[in-house]
Amino acid sequence: MPCSPRPGAVLTYRPAVFLRDHCHCAECVHEDTKQRLIETFDIPEDIAFKPEGVREEAEGFRVTWNDGHESFYSKEWLRNVGLKRTSRAVERQGLVEPVFWTGSSIKSSPPSISYDEIATSPTGVRDWLYLIRTYGFAYIPNTPATPEATEALLNLIGPIRNTHYGGFYDFTADLAKGDTAYTQLGIGAHTDNTYFTDPAGLQLFHLLSHTDGSGGASQLVDGFGAAAELYEVDREAYEILSTVRVHSHASGNEDSSIQPVTPMPVLVHDEIHGHLVQVRWNTTDRARVDAPVEEVGKWYAAARTWTEILRRREYWEQLKPGTPLIFDNWRVLHGRSEFTGKRRMCGGYINRDDFISRYKMAAWGRGEALRQVAQG
Numbered sequence: 317m318p319c320s321p322r323p324g325a326v327l328t329y330r331p332a333v334f335l336r337d338h339c340h341c342a343e344c345v346h347e348d349t350k351q352r353l354i355e356t357f358d359i360p361e362d363i364a365f366k367p368e369g370v371r372e373e374a375e376g377f378r379v380t381w382n383d384g385h386e387s388f389y390s391k392e393w394l395r396n397v398g399l400k401r402t403s404r405a406v407e408r409q410g411l412v413e414p415v416f417w418t419g420s421s422i423k424s425s426p427p428s429i430s431y432d433e434i435a436t437s438p439t440g441v442r443d444w445l446y447l448i449r450t451y452g453f454a455y456i457p458n459t460p461a462t463p464e465a466t467e468a469l470l471n472l473i474g475p476i477r478n479t480h481y482g483g484f485y486d487f488t489a490d491l492a493k494g495d496t497a498y499t500q501l502g503i504g505a506h507t508d509n510t511y512f513t514d515p516a517g518l519q520l521f522h523l524l525s526h527t528d529g530s531g532g533a534s535q536l537v538d539g540f541g542a543a544a545e546l547y548e549v550d551r552e553a554y555e556i557l558s559t560v561r562v563h564s565h566a567s568g569n570e571d572s573s574i575q576p577v578t579p580m581p582v583l584v585h586d587e588i589h590g591h592l593v594q595v596r597w598n599t600t601d602r603a604r605v606d607a608p609v610e611e612v613g614k615w616y617a618a619a620r621t622w623t624e625i626l627r628r629r630e631y632w633e634q635l636k637p638g639t640p641l642i643f644d645n646w647r648v649l650h651g652r653s654e655f656t657g658k659r660r661m662c663g664g665y666i667n668r669d670d671f672i673s674r675y676k677m678a679a680w681g682r683g684e685a686l687r688q689v690a691q692g
């Protein structure tokens with residue numbers, strides 16, 4: 317449990333400019349946009365409370381400053397400011413307790429919520445996103461097998477991300493775009509968008525039809541579960557995959573060459589609270605490992621162990637028209653086996669920040685979400 321200081325103790329923090337900067341009054345913070353209105357660096361550096369300028373009330377403390385301004389700090393806000401940074405990060409990320417899974421543990425009852433429940437129940441979107449936060453994926457049975465219904469489903473979460481491949485997509489495998497996804501080839505477990513600084517947070521696939529052929533089973537792997545296993549069995553490999561950076565690129569389109577702002581490790585952690593927040597794993601889009609060539613062997617050895625774990629944890633399922641699959645692209649890897657015939661597939665990406673924002677709003681409501689923002 318985080319230790320919670322007495323709320324009044326925060327008022328002793330110095331320099332007091334921190335408290336003055338966080339005044340919540342209508343002069344200092346816009347009531348509708350919640351944006352800061354004061355110019356922080358016009359506040360005198362030696363800002364301080366007036367002598368006898370602090371008055372305790374039932375809900376908080378009223379403070380008069382030596383420049384005449386008056387502020388009110390609720391006890392709840394003061395208590396939360398005093399919390400450890402780690403517990404605040406848990407709120408900011410909308411973290412829930414994840415359930416790790418393997419192919420054999422999840423196959424018989426994968427997380428699933430019907431289209432009707434999402435579309436009609438007042439708690440439908442919340443329950444849906446909670447499933448995705450908990451398991452990293454969910455099926456949505458009873459969805460009309462149309463691009464329109466699928467796009468509407470994505471729009472319930474947030475804006476569909478536009479990329480060099482387009483926004484909402486609806487395609488039949490024909491290599492119209494320069495990427496293996498548009499072929500009939502099998503694709504090993506991977507996360508998408510390692511070539512972006514900010515990979516998409518969610519991806520949805522909806523198989524609309526598959527005619528004149530067979531194959532094309534989909535696989536998912538719980539990347540966080542695999543990372544937890546790696547941490548247990550080979551701490552050094554975990555450390556290497558968390559620190560050695562890897563270059564990635566998307567160069568298949570004639571008119572683009574995309575790379576992230578900096579090479580990123582396979583396992584990305586929140587630098588403040590230390591939790592694993594993102595898995596970036598894409599063999600096809602990997603460029604060089606960012607290590608001196610005489611040290612690069614260590615990365616390959618660690619990545620081999622990681623791959624063995626991923627392969628043991630694969631979960632395979634045949635996608636069906638009417639049952640889209642949505643998954644957390646920062647946690648769950650996906651792939652598919654090769655297929656014959658024509659597959660028509662639609663879907664799209666949603667940014668991670670939009671996904672978490674929607675989750676927090678649906679789970680907590682705006683009031684609670686904003687209280688958390690105020691605490692940083």
Ligand SMILES: [Fe+2]
Pocket residue numbers: 497506507508650
């Ligand atoms: Fe993919």
Ligand SMILES: [Zn+2]
Pocket residue numbers: 339340341342343344345385386387
């Ligand atoms: Zn104010």
